[in-house]
């Protein structure tokens with residue numbers, strides 16, 4: 001069932017989403033060659049807790065692996081999503097996806113962005129630009145009366161027209177009372193199909209875009225999703241609120 005949020009619930013989700021956005025901007029400001037992903041995670045966790053919230057990913061369980069151990073997902077280059085922060089040092093020329101979720105007053109917010117470290121190849125710059133634009137094109141279709149796959153199709157069409165591929169094994173999702181709610185929001189699909197969008201839905205839209213094949217594999221830590229051909233991947237995500245007009249992006253500060 002797709003939950004339609006009340007006014008009161010929306011205010012709580014809005015508050016969590018603001019903390020998510022602030023955390024992302026803070027972490028982004030610290031990204032530079034030489035910093036480790038673990039240091040970024042500590043910055044995020046400190047900020048989230050100082051805001052009276054709790055990191056939503058920490059302790060999250062997934063069948064077949066240990067509970068997620070960190071506040072951020074930090075996914076570098078060929079890592080698509082769910083990279084675990086650790087001793088990895090960021091290097092000039094790499095790209096990194098930072099994904100953060102928080103829970104406060106029992107309501108969740110979730111967002112991600114990708115950025116380059118130092119000087120990037122033109123292909124990597126294009127990958128970042130196309131993935132971010134794909135997110136906004138998807139959000140443009142997130143209007144009451146449209147269907148979920150209108151979002152999916154807009155993302156897929158733009159990404160593939162630019163010579164990249166959309167990951168199929170992972171999707172966006174409803175968010176609010178839980179980190180992951182219905183509906184699932186694939187980044188590929190046929191427009192005019194899928195669940196109807198209604199005012200009061202809160203959705204996390206999150207294109208994951210690969211430079212090469214759309215296929216992915218999970219590495220030996222049981223969490224980190226990587227591109228099957230080890231080519232770079234980017235990821236952007238916003239939590240949005242469906243209204244009568246254009247969706248309101250909640251993960252902004």
Ligand code: MF3
Pocket residue numbers: 056057058060068073082099100101110111112173204237
């Ligand atoms: N934004 C991601 C998602 O919606 C992050 C989940 S990380 C996890 O799937 F640890 F919570 F699984």
Ligand code: CO
Pocket residue numbers: 110111172173204206237
């Ligand atoms: Co998400």
